[in-house]
Amino acid sequence: MRKKTAAPGRLELVREFVNTYDVEDDVEGLASATALGAWLHEHGLASAGVRASRADLTRAIELREALRSILLAHNGTPAAAPAAAVLDASAIRARLQLRFDEQGHSWLEPAAGGIHGALGQLLVIVHTAIADGTWERLKACREHACEFAFYDHTKNRSGTWCNMEVCGNRAKARAYRQRRDLTKPAEAKA
Numbered sequence: 001m002r003k004k005t006a007a008p009g010r011l012e013l014v015r016e017f018v019n020t021y022d023v024e025d026d027v028e029g030l031a032s033a034t035a036l037g038a039w040l041h042e043h044g045l046a047s048a049g050v051r052a053s054r055a056d057l058t059r060a061i062e063l064r065e066a067l068r069s070i071l072l073a074h075n076g077t078p079a080a081a082p083a084a085a086v087l088d089a090s091a092i093r094a095r096l097q098l099r100f101d102e103q104g105h106s107w108l109e110p111a112a113g114g115i116h117g118a119l120g121q122l123l124v125i126v127h128t129a130i131a132d133g134t135w136e137r138l139k140a141c142r143e144h145a146c147e148f149a150f151y152d153h154t155k156n157r158s159g160t161w162c163n164m165e166v167c168g169n170r171a172k173a174r175a176y177r178q179r180r181d182l183t184k185p186a187e188a189k190a
Ligand SMILES: [Zn+2]
Pocket: 141, 142, 143, 146, 147, 148, 161, 162, 163, 167
């Protein structure tokens, strides 16, 4: 199942970051500033021993939930939070810079180090994905009890649920119950 939902290349890091909060079971993977630093180091975004403050943790979670609201928007749910402003603020803190080399290549890079720089690297990945057309395929499951981030591998970008067997069937069963409940009073009257 993991393979089916994984995003290509470094975009997978953004997907995993969003999934550090398990909506369904209400399990927070970034439960402390230490856990945030460890996660960023384990995923190659920060050096060992990077220290995160409580304010860093608050901002990281704010960024994660802004990303989730964008992934929900990719799945047809109107964005609830002012996500762009949160991403802007994060980019400013990371001091993202456009860099060039003699061979004519350019890239974005955070001038800031530490946690700001690490979160800035996630924004660089988002920017690259927007440019190469993979960003809109990264979605959050439309099942509200789930909201798991998954990559839509379908040909026509029609993927709605992280897992058809689980979330797709849940939504279908609910729609069936709603239809049944709606038709009941009419049947009673007839
Ligand atoms: Zn789901």
